[in-house]
Amino acid sequence: MVQPLPPLAWFRAFECAARHLSFTLAAQELNLTQSAISQHIRSLEHRFGCALFIRKHRGIALTDQGRRLLPEVANAINILRSASETLETPADKRLLTISVSTSLAQWYLAPKLKYFAEDHANLGLRIISKVWPDEFAGSKADVEIRFDAPGSAEPGSSRIGSNKIVCVASPDLVEQTREMSPETIAQFPLIQVLGTSDSWTRWSAVRGYGGGLNITCNVESHGAAVDFARSGTGIALTSYLVAAPSLIDGSLIRLEQQDMQAHDGYYLTIAQNENVVQAEAFSKWLQAEIRQAEIAAEALSTG
Amino acid sequence: MVQPLPPLAWFRAFECAARHLSFTLAAQELNLTQSAISQHIRSLEHRFGCALFIRKHRGIALTDQGRRLLPEVANAINILRSASETLETPADKRLLTISVSTSLAQWYLAPKLKYFAEDHANLGLRIISKVWPDEFAGSKADVEIRFDAPGSAEPGSSRIGSNKIVCVASPDLVEQTREMSPETIAQFPLIQVLGTSDSWTRWSAVRGYGGGLNITCNVESHGAAVDFARSGTGIALTSYLVAAPSLIDGSLIRLEQQDMQAHDGYYLTIAQNENVVQAEAFSKWLQAEIRQAEIAAEALSTG
DNA sequence: TCATTGGCATTAGTATTGCTAATGGCTTGA
DNA sequence: TCAAGCCATTAGCAATACTAATGCCAATGA
Known part of the structure; x- marks a missing residue:
């Protein structure tokens, strides 16, 4: 049975406090309160059943156990930080390619895409408008929204709108x-x-x-x-x-x-790639806009 | 400014799922539900802004980013696990030494210590009874409770009982x-x-x-x-x-x-060492017993 | 000698997160 | 056609994280 490891936040609090020999300075570096650091350290000590710091007036010192733990924890944190930084694509270098039926381009993207873009200021957008479903083949877009018959839609696609x-x-x-x-x-x-x-x-x-x-x-x-x-x-x-x-x-x-x-409809597909998160964000935004427009139109016709 | 790292639980879910190529098997190993694993992975992907897995029917495959991240995360987790295991003293090898006034030994520890011991089954207890305060000098106990005058108490000690x-x-x-x-x-x-x-x-x-x-x-x-x-x-x-x-x-x-x-009283001191957590547990237990006894006696005298 | 200062400890309260249970969707194999 | 297996999602609740406030204590300086 795998014993749960303590939360990374506790390890970080420990490493930072050990480096500064101060809970207060560690709090400043990690954007937490001194109280949060104190509680994290205490939880870590309870978890391991031993003291990691000797509390002194106006400061702390590492115990033997704390001294033994520190380089291991510092190493692990550095590995995770480095790996995380390597993986994160700077937002301003990302380009989301959206291949969409001209109808939606004209009546939704043209008037409204600026609002999505505002909320994703560092995300490049490339819009490709197409009319016929077969035009999409091999297009390598992150998001595709094509007008198609139910049986012809791409596997993994989902239909949007009220049909x-x-x-x-x-x-x-x-x-x-x-x-x-x-x-x-x-x-x-x-x-x-x-x-x-x-x-x-x-x-x-x-x-x-x-x-x-x-x-x-x-x-x-x-x-x-x-x-x-x-x-x-x-x-x-x-x-x-x-x-x-x-x-x-x-x-x-x-x-x-x-x-x-409707028999035919608009089918949305998201490519599973490094832009999947942005593609999903766009997809959700667009479907919300469509739903909102349909609800508003409905309200007018029954008001 | 230090960017917060994702929770360790997300990394562990990722590493385990990648190793098994299955959210369901990862859940079994980590004692979580498949739903929890799915949410952790999803959160990690949102955090990094890229997909780590390609979802297939009946299974998953790593993306390029996932393949790059996996060895780093696995390494960091191994370091943390190893460090944690090294630090944890097996409970059944720990001995808590309690140096205490004979009064408390006789009227609290003798009749009641078995209850504390039951709750800490793997913790060895060594009780040393002493009468005079100077007998405690150099005793190297994890917990000391000595009867003393206010001015003579050890630095860092706290007075217990209702005085x-x-x-x-x-x-x-x-x-x-x-x-x-x-x-x-x-x-x-x-x-x-x-x-x-x-x-x-x-x-x-x-x-x-x-x-x-x-x-x-x-x-x-x-x-x-x-x-x-x-x-x-x-x-x-x-x-x-x-x-x-x-x-x-x-x-x-x-x-x-x-x-x-009372002018004089019982002063409790906890040594800051590897037994500090157990010492604090004992200290809290004893003070709770004392408080409970005093409250019960008070109730009798006013009932 | 006493007030001030700085830093850790603790508690209460609230917001956030983690997790489960339940269910849906989809593909594959019998 | 239907059952099985696996990932996705949501709602709800328990647990945790964090802040604000305050207490305690020792060192320092007036």
């Missing part, structure tokens, strides 16, 4: 805020996103609409669909998470209370 | 439990402790009694005074802490509600 498909349009185009029927929606010019099965055809089936569809515009991404919709080109059937910022700022409005469950 | 002097006698001798006046007390044979200024003379002065004193018996210690008082030889003026056990068991009763503040 909703919504009908949105510029308020100028539709000139009303009441819920629209599928029949009315179908009368407008429609914007279709290519490369996904979440299409107007699927929308018709889900809504039980059997009439014609006036698809006048095909775009390559949800981000583009949002762009065109904002300019009044037509009604877009698009990803809620991509549309959320525009719903929040009023550039777009939802035309149906009911949303459609 | 009260009381009049006690066997209930058979005085045949009453009512408070006795000084005049009545003085009619009885009196037992005097030699070598202390807390004498019947001082008692007379404190009580404002100007008559004669019937001192028929002089003894060399408070413990002996208690002994003689128990056998009905006379009324003893003695230390409350020494008399407390006899007051508790009813062998003696107090004759005055008011006690006299």
